[in-house]
Amino acid sequence: MNKASAPLLRVKNLKKYFPIRAGLFGKVRDYVKAVDGVSFDLAPGETLGLVGESGCGKTTVGRSILRLIEPTGGDVQFAGHDLMRISNHELRNLRREMQIIFQDPYSSLNPRMTVEQIIGEAMTVHGIARGEDRRRRVGELLERCGLSSRAMGRYPHEFSGGQRQRVGIARALALSPKFIVCDEAVSALDVSIQAQVINLLMDIQEERGLSYLFIAHDLSVVEHISTRVAVMYLGHVAELATSGTLYENPLHPYTRALLSAVPLPDPERAHERIILEGDPPTPINPPSGCVFHPRCWLAEPRCKTEVPELRDLGGGHIVACHLVDAQSQSLVKDGKVIPPGSGKRLPTADEGPATITVEEAAADEPEATSAEDADAAQDADATKDADAT
């Protein structure tokens, strides 16, 4: 058996249902199905990007894997250990191997501790280093993360957001883990700082052979750092592919909608945006069949009833959509191939309630979403100005 290619982390059919309690005795009335059957592998040294809109369950996936919240079901294998059946004692020891970096650089550091305590506490607890040795190691970590080792005696509030995030990274590295969950690790930072922190994460990955589960909602950030990307929608994986494939040939309609929302830095290149209507449905009572069908502009009758299976199209491109043709690796609607990216004006109103609105690249904000507004299309510019003010 080839050990090098064995995945570091294998997640199978992971589920997390949050109970909704009501009444005097807290009877469980219903469940929020935050994560409903998510599976993926992660190889050593690899970065898996996990994207999706707010509330799709990506954070829950990250925290369930680390057992910061108890998953309802599923299987998580990490470096040969079954994380779901491991004893508490073993789990605590295994925590040295897997860490997390949080989104909010303000609430993720204990305000009553110095930076040395924040980073060094874990070393003491796990018996790695104490005293002068600990100070030295903390200093090294700080410098590795782009901070001065003199910062050791300071408190978190004396740092900026980007610096705090670096302290958070140093803390995650304190136990020399093999795997780090980056939970929206750069989302709260300025764009310029984002780039620095991402480069830092990538450099450290190269040095130490780390694996990342990189959770984010910003697709351009994910593209830059990820080896493979998984797109989540309402607790399910919609599509998973290598970073290049996913951005060049996205197949799931939801992935296409997400990608069309990425702003292009080129004003000349007209690109059409697919605007999904409405909010994601509630995960308490998810739609039947394909969970995406109420918002999908290509939905067919069978999408309402049949749950699309995750199909491997080869090359690790996995997608859950009835309309994807495995042979040609394309999205097919009524015998017509719908190519990704530019140039397809999709029919607007003839699909019943379903629904997209396409807009020209020139228009920066959604317009003409209802019939009345469409009538006033000529005045679009005027209305837009009015909206803006």
Place this chain on the structure above:
Amino acid sequence: MSADDRHTLRRLVRHRGVQIGVAIVALWVLLAALATPLTGYDHSAFDPDTALDYQNVPPSWWDRANLPPDVEARTFLAGTDDLGHDMFGLVLYGTRYSLTIGFLAVAISLLVGIPLGLVSGYFGGWLDTLIMRSIDVVMAFPTILLAICIVTVLGQSLVNLMVAVGLVGVPGIARQLRAEVLRVKQLEFVQAAQALGFGNTRILFGHVFPNCLAPIIVLATLSTATAILETAGLGFVGLGPEPGTPEWGLIISENRNLLTQAPWAVLTPGVAIVILVLGFNLLGDGLRDVLDPRLKKR
């Protein structure tokens, strides 16, 4: 001490309410310590026989027209009662009781309330339900009635009075701390501590509790005022220390038939209670303004 703490301290020192509150409380502590040298009254050496001539003497600033010359020669700042006690001296001795009982009662509240609140908020589940529903039951009783019950059950003594007043303060502390633990518990640094493999004890006392202190400090200060008031109330209804002890509530109760002939014998301990309670309340409100502005609108 971090720069943040120094900043908080500076704001505290500048806060008018804190200034006045600290001044009042400090003044009372000083007066209580210097009771005998200040007034010439020594409670332990008080002899009712030698004081016979000095019964119901008005305060020195009162109309003292018809007094015998030898009585008029002695000045009593707050007059005397029907046994010849110097009211000012007696009340200052009472301060010792009030402050001690107040502080120790709050210490009992904290000692019982903090573990309950921490456990309830941090572990949740059936333990939380059990603790919080029990506290709801306790809170259903009016505090003074509850204190009377406790003293009646435990028997009447100074220690039991403290225990009663302390236990009455437990629900407030436990609830406030639980709410604060619930808030801090979901902050990401607590999850980071879990992810680093720390035990519950370390997380609870190293990470959660230190970030829950501000409202507890505020509540403890305000509880001291309440405890002093409750002690006086229990003393007044006769559930405090034995008769003859210079406890404020008891003094008022023992002298209440003098209200028409020697009102100063009742008013002096009354005014003492008002000023000391006011001092603690001002201090508590000030601490709240500075440490925990979120509590203000409650």
